[in-house]
Structures are given as C-alpha cells and as structure tokens.
Amino acid sequence: MDEIRRLCESPPKTVDGFTDAVFEAEGMADMSYTDRRRQVRQVVARHMSGWPGERVAER
16 A cells, blocks of 8 residues: 555556555566556556656657
C-alpha cells in the first residue's frame, strides 16, 4: 500500500520509471511479465503525454 501511495503522491517523471513503479506497487516487480509490461508502458506513455507542463522522458 505504501508503494501505491508514493506512486500517487510523487509519480516518476519518465514512462519507464512510472511503468516500473506500477509493477512494483502491484507486487509484480520481478519483470517476468514482459508482454504485460509492454502493454502497460504503452498506456502510461499515452497518459503521460497529456500531462500539462510535464516532459515525458524516455528512461
């Protein structure tokens, strides 16, 4: 639960960083979910591209 709170309060500034944080918060940080990670990363990238004033950096 602490990971989810941190993710909401201080989201990572990069697509990869945010994607990694989502998997960590969900208890899936072992990175064995490569297809799912790719799908989540695409959603995160789309979402972050709409953040006003934020520069969406790649890793």
